[in-house]
Amino acid sequence: MLKILLTEETGVLTMTSASALSAIEANRKFTHRKDAEARLSQAQRDLDARVITPEDYQQICEDCLKIIRSSQN
DSSP: OOOEEEOTTTOOEEEOHHHHHHHHHHHHHHHHHHHHHHHHHHHHHHHHTTSSOHHHHHHHHHHHHHHHHHHTO
């Protein structure tokens, strides 16, 4: 949960350190998930073009699925 505080004196939005760290972590997980999804798509195209072996494709899928699953927590 992101907490943003509005100070009455200055009207400036500020984030607590914990909130900032939480937002950074959420952004990191989102970015890793999107990168893994893109890598899966590219691996499928590479497999179809016979640029990589089925074994390479399988390993890429396993790695990417681990990343995707971990980013859903």
